[in-house]
Amino acid sequence: MIHRLLAAMMALVVALPVFAAPAGDDTTDRYADGRNVIAGLDKIETPHGVQETFEVTLGGARQVVNVRGADRGNPILIYVHGGPGAVEMPFAWAFQRPWEDYFTVVQWDQRGAGRSYPLNDPKTLAPTMTVDRYRDDTIELIEQLRQKYGKKKVFLLGHSWGSVVGMAVAAKRPDLLYAYIGMGQFIDPVEGERNGFEWTLQQALKDNNTAAVKELKALEPYPGDFAGDRIDGERKWAVHYGALFAGRQDGDFYYRLPHLSPDYSSADIKAWGEGSDFTIKLVAPLMAKASFRSLDHLDCPIILFEGRHDELIPSPVAWSWFERLQAPDKHFVWFENSGHMMMIEEPGHMLGALLQYVRPLAP
Template identity: 60%
Template sequence: MFRFLTAFPLLAVAASATAQTSTAPADDIYAPGRAVVADINRIVTPNGVQETFEAVLGGARQVVNVRGADRANPILLFVHGGPGAVEMPIAWSFQRPWEDFFTVVQWDQRGAGRSFPLNDPKTIAPTLKPERYRDDTIELIELLLRRYGQRKIFLMGHSWGSIVGLSVAAKRPDLLHAYIGMGQVIDFRENERVGYEWTLRRARETGNAEAVRELEAIRPYPGSGAFDIAKMTTERKWSVHYGALAAGRDNADFYFRAPRLSPEYTPADRKAWDDGSAFTITTMFPQLADVSFAKLDRLNVPVLMLLGRQDYTTPSTITADWMGRLRAPKKSIVWLEHSAHLPMIEEPGHVLAALLEQARPLAAKAGAHR
């Protein structure tokens, strides 16, 4: 089962073998497509940046990808979901327009994607804790600031990455122009409860006897104590079916097939994604049950939330309520009416407009450079 888990405790579904992984001969079919994507997305501007490098963060070797048309642009670090659900191999499908306005950083976190085979799983397993991911992120931000000669960055956290990102914003606001949340988690247990109740309600409304039977069988969900991975997998199976992940879609194939055309990922890298997903979800998911920012009511950095109106993977109403209580130098919510949990792909134009209108001016005011 874990071989094909997507590794989102927030977004876990049992993906088919064809969605992420293929045999070597079948993968040859996609090699010409990857070459086309690579050429289209190649950065050719005089002051552009396009590089992938390895960084040691918290003692673990990790892979970092940086792309942008002008290295003078402000840096935007995307903290991917999961843990273990890397965005680097999917970024080609939405990120290129961002790169005209930001230097965009994708990073495979410890135990994830291309970073997974670089470290002994037995050695890093004890380190897979939210606080370590937070501190890895801080180390990476400081490295990026030195490497590209800037004072602050934009930090975007998506899904699990929003737990990491919000933790960084609370601890080191001095490093950030703003914190940007997407698929934001505020209270993990409440998140699961609301998502489950919505999914069960939809199953009943549509007369789906199979879904109702399976969902009722996992009650109480999420319950008390550590999270149960098997129960979570059942909930995600049906929440994805009803569009909690991607509005108007009953599966995630469009998303998880995107790495087949990624210039950044080989077939071996995609296998590492699968293996790292299984590793991180089994190691981390049970311990995340009590992660909550409900009592965090002040941040010393601007906060922008990009919320899918139809997101019931991380129900956006919970975040909206929390934003109403938050005190920050500046705060705003942009609602993506036709999105669920993946607005960067579901409504890419609206997401880009929000970044340009709501976020980028904050760097201009502060001054991006040292």
């Protein structure tokens, strides 16, 4: 069975939504033929290509990393997934393959998430689930990848919750990055949640949706204490009105994708659901204090990709911050037909933006 959104965490990603994983079940083998077809299609056969999955230890926690690219000579692009706990590895087959002709793309299941979740004792892991630890895990991962693949710098792409982690890395260690790319960039939890809530409420009022209006009004004053159930209550209707996927009332089609992933078994999918529950409970309460509003300077280039219809992490908040930001180079790219998931909603535009604004920054 497929779970719906697990609460989007607050925002740190938001206000970042936290997406829940589909539960594993005994019928997953019916997808085996499909997985084999996709594995064959996506197999990298180029002479200097790389396609490997391995385990690393970051901050004392064992974590799983997947690396794919048509040419090891290309620059590394690390995808920092959302959530927290919303891994992207099992979805990457649906959009990432074209990127791999121009970048060596790294998908990484963060501590407590996806395939990394069962590798560590949850009781030992729990006290380490902090924003600073995620940031430092990322820095350690960059250092290990630089050594393994002989690179001086990398590109870092943070999506949703991952944009919190990514921005924190860019602020602390810009020397490691050719550029930072933020997708659905988190800036301020309180402002973002308030803006998203007001938008959602207005959609419900225009729609004469009495059930939605009643449920949303019951959450006021919003966001309050950023409790997971409150965020989940708002996300239910925000997603219904297209804040996640523009023009769609839910993301069910998206949450089925992992069943066809060559990189995820039914046991991995089950671990994803368990890791999401574990992670959200620990990290969501920290979100209210996470803000980049006072950050007005970065020492590395920055590119923001924003969905025009993203009301989970409202893009106008990122735009107003971006206007006053000082950086060696900066670009703001609008995805006019997207909500929060532009890599799925506008994959051609995404590839074009990566080639136009990102790839030229590496030698």
